[in-house]
Amino acid sequence: MSRFSLFLLPAIGFALAGCRGWQSALDAQGPQASELAWLFWIFTWVLGAIWLAVMIALAAALLRSPASRPDPLLVNPAQDRRYAAVVASLAVATGVVVLVLTGLSVVSQRNLFRVEEEAVTIRVTGRQWWWEIRYEEADASRSFTTANEIHLPVGKPVKIILNSADVIHSFWVPSLMGKQDLIKGQENDIRLVADRPGIYRGQCAEFCGLQHAHMGILAVAESQQDFERWRDAQIRPAEPPGDPERQKGQAAFLTQPCIMCHSVRGTPAGGKVAPDLTHVGSRKYLAAGTLPMSRGNLAAWIVDPHGIKPGVNMPTIKLQPDDLNAIASYLEGLK
Numbered sequence: 502m503s504r505f506s507l508f509l510l511p512a513i514g515f516a517l518a519g520c521r522g523w524q525s526a527l528d529a530q531g532p533q534a535s536e537l538a539w540l541f542w543i544f545t546w547v548l549g550a551i552w553l554a555v556m557i558a559l560a561a562a563l564l565r566s567p568a569s570r571p572d573p574l575l576v577n578p579a580q581d582r583r584y585a586a587v588v589a590s591l592a593v594a595t596g597v598v599v600l601v602l603t604g605l606s607v608v609s610q611r612n613l614f615r616v617e618e619e620a621v622t623i624r625v626t627g628r629q630w631w632w633e634i635r636y637e638e639a640d641a642s643r644s645f646t647t648a649n650e651i652h653l654p655v656g657k658p659v660k661i662i663l664n665s666a667d668v669i670h671s672f673w674v675p676s677l678m679g680k681q682d683l684i685k686g687q688e689n690d691i692r693l694v695a696d697r698p699g700i701y702r703g704q705c706a707e708f709c710g711l712q713h714a715h716m717g718i719l720a721v722a723e724s725q726q727d728f729e730r731w732r733d734a735q736i737r738p739a740e741p742p743g744d745p746e747r748q749k750g751q752a753a754f755l756t757q758p759c760i761m762c763h764s765v766r767g768t769p770a771g772g773k774v775a776p777d778l779t780h781v782g783s784r785k786y787l788a789a790g791t792l793p794m795s796r797g798n799l800a801a802w803i804v805d806p807h808g809i810k811p812g813v814n815m816p817t818i819k820l821q822p823d824d825l826n827a828i829a830s831y832l833e834g835l836k
């Protein structure tokens with residue numbers, strides 16, 4: 502094997518391995534993502550075929566033996582006319598290909614932004630470096646705030662309103678929909694449908710500062726019943742802790758600066774600039790997809806957020822080891 506293919510084969514392997522799984526635009530799980538994947542393949546095949554044809558023509562020209570090349574100064578009107586016809590028809594073909602591809606893009610664009618009556622409205626606010634998520638209902642008592650994880654009922658159109666509290670971010674769950682920017686002072690909205698139950702990962706797709714790479718989002722598509730169950734649980738305020746360890750944790754949490762930034766509905770903690778912790782224990786990840794949810798990871802996060810997400814907008818707060826463990830138990834129990 503040549504040195505070139507030694508390098509190239511693994512590279513192609515890695516590139517293709519990235520096309521499957523829970524965060525891939527080519528692994529479409531809804532009509533919007535399918536539309537985009539389809540467009541991607543059309544462009545790839547058409548442009549690939551043209552590239553191949555050009556390469557074959559080039560190789561044929563290079564490989565022609567010098568003897569068969571006529572004296573360049575010889576004028577041959579019949580042949581010149583043939584060449585002119587070939588060049589002109591190739592120019593027309595190029596125009597047609599460009600026009601057809603443009604037309605397909607326009608049709609796709611229309612389909613992507615077609616407005617359907619939405620079943621659920623979610624307001625997503627980008628923040629350095631996490632996602633504030635608010636489910637909006639006409640009945641305000643059924644609206645609630647959460648973070649970093651959206652749930653959607655399968656097969657139902659979901660409207661997502663996007664804006665930002667600071668810099669520009671970009672909302673991108675590749676298996677469900679293309680990217681859309683979140684901009685402070687402007688509301689963009691997108692609609693998407695998930696065809697199948699599943700967990701799809703998304704990622705901020707616009708460089709937004711130090712921890713941009715750790716700004717993941719999870720989209721959980723589930724049946725209508727599961728979705729309703731989840732939503733009813735999220736609407737409820739936090740249950741008061743039952744056991745002494747968690748009661749101690751709640752007391753410690755409420756006397757620490759945590760409550761200036763975080764809310765736990767049903768307690769005096771009412772901060773609005775950090776993820777709502779009312780049901781933090783029900784989420785699959787911590788800190789925007791950075792750590793899997795567990796009591797140990799909660800404690801690790803609280804004791805040293807900057808070790809995990811350097812530059813993060815949460816201070817390191819000195820806690821007694823007892824208090825730290827109790828707070829971690831308390832938060833883990835907030836299901």
Ligand SMILES: [Cu+2]
Pocket residue numbers: 670671705706707708709710713714716
């Ligand atoms: Cu970002």
